[in-house]
Amino acid sequence: MAPKIVYFPVRGRAEVMKLAIAYGGEDFELELVNYEDMKKDTDAYKFGQCPRLIDGDVDMVQSNAICRYLARKYGLYGKSDAETNAVDEILEGVESLRTKYLTLVYQDKLADEPKAAYWKTHCDPESAAARNGGAHLAYLSRLLKRNSAGGGKALVGSDVTMADLQVFDIVDLHARIFGDELKAAYPDLIAFHEHIAGLPGIKEYLASPKRVAAVNGNNLG
Numbered sequence: 728m729a730p731k732i733v734y735f736p737v738r739g740r741a742e743v744m745k746l747a748i749a750y751g752g753e754d755f756e757l758e759l760v761n762y763e764d765m766k767k768d769t770d771a772y773k774f775g776q777c778p779r780l781i782d783g784d785v786d787m788v789q790s791n792a793i794c795r796y797l798a799r800k801y802g803l804y805g806k807s808d809a810e811t812n813a814v815d816e817i818l819e820g821v822e823s824l825r826t827k828y829l830t831l832v833y834q835d836k837l838a839d840e841p842k843a844a845y846w847k848t849h850c851d852p853e854s855a856a857a858r859n860g861g862a863h864l865a866y867l868s869r870l871l872k873r874n875s876a877g878g879g880k881a882l883v884g885s886d887v888t889m890a891d892l893q894v895f896d897i898v899d900l901h902a903r904i905f906g907d908e909l910k911a912a913y914p915d916l917i918a919f920h921e922h923i924a925g926l927p928g929i930k931e932y933l934a935s936p937k938r939v940a941a942v943n944g945n946n947l948g
């Protein structure tokens with residue numbers, strides 16, 4: 728049976744899971760959950776939150792735990808302890824940026840002022856350089872360059888890992904908001920994003936009706 732993801736009708740935290748399953752060559756089923764039903768079912772939704780993954784005997788929540796499970800299942804977790812550690816570092820690094828992104832879109836509603844401040848603090852390579860490298864996207868770009876085995880196409884080692892899928896997704900979210908500005912600032916991350924988008928399984932998934940539409944207008948989702 729195909730793995731089942733239970734979530735709200737947005738891309739959100741489930742998107743990376745779908746990319747991993749698609750790259751792993753499996754199909755997935757998507758079940759939409761209603762907020763009130765989720766809150767009542769504390770056995771399944773142990774923290775009152777989704778996404779949830781059901782895959783055979785596996786029934787779990789917490790997106791990064793799910794991502795690690797899928798990384799092990801599909802061989803996306805590095806080829807050595809050192810690579811696995813590096814994948815874990817990147818998953819957590821992306822999580823930090825995702826938290827800030829979620830504040831910008833859900834709490835600050837992408838208003839002009841917080842958006843400009845967000846760009847300056849977390850994205851802008853010039854202000855990052857002025858702060859000796861301190862900006863989240865600059866960190867990711869540096870990690871991509873530093874991994875010579877990846878040739879700009881992988882963040883850890885030479886093969887695709889869950890770290891690549893997480894970075895693809897976070898770049899995808901930022902590209903929707905910052906468009907040309909992001910392209911000009913991080914051509915390496917954009918080229919990386921294009922490479923991942925063309926991988927077998929992922930290419931077909933991204934073009935398929937299974938990809939939940941981005942919530943346009945406010946760029947959420």
Ligand SMILES: N[C@@H](CCC(=O)N[C@@H](CS)C(=O)NCC(=O)O)C(=O)O
Nearest residue numbers: 739740775776777778788789790791
């Ligand atoms: N740490 C959790 C966060 C999950 C989360 O915030 N889920 C949101 C939807 S994206 C949710 O269920 N919110 C309902 C709530 O927290 O009451 C994870 O990574 O899965």
